[in-house]
Amino acid sequence: MSTRVDRRAAFWATPAVGVLGGVALGVGALIGGHPMLGLVAFSIMALLSAGVVLLARRSETIQGLLDRRDERISSIDLRATAASGLLTTVAIVVAAIVELARGRDGAPFTWLGAIAGIGYLAALLVLRVRG
């Protein structure tokens, strides 16, 4: 029973985060005086979330990404997340270098790079302690 509830909760977690992200983007844009941009951002996130839920009925991979039942798909997701994080970090470092070369202080890329590095070290430490 609890496993079934856990799986259902896991299944809805990703689309729920997508919709909440859309709401946050929408509110941010609204506060910044761009209500239409906020509406578009929210709509995109809501449509993506709905699309993922609908596609999960047809695709084992998307179903596995959502309900986390399948160890192979979870492993692929983990590696894809790591690759995406690495790519983002490389882009941030390149952007910081370009900014520094232009005679600026490199902000905000230097800070973002620092967050990526510190985040990695913190995760490494926590995961090592947890075994």
Add this chain to the structure above:
Amino acid sequence: MKFEVTGSRVRELRLARELSQGDVAAAMGVSRQTINSIETGKYVPSLPLAIGLARFFGLPVEEIFHVDKS
């Protein structure tokens, strides 16, 4: 010393029981793609899944998965 899974008898055992990949996947709680990947040697299952498959086929793990030392 490192141990490496170099192959498995999952396909052979499944076909001998006239089961589909979907049948085995449903029994193991994984996707059909995962069973296919195990059968084709693209994916090495975790220890719990390997034990689950061994119990499903009623054989010891080492009689299903070929392990070599490297």
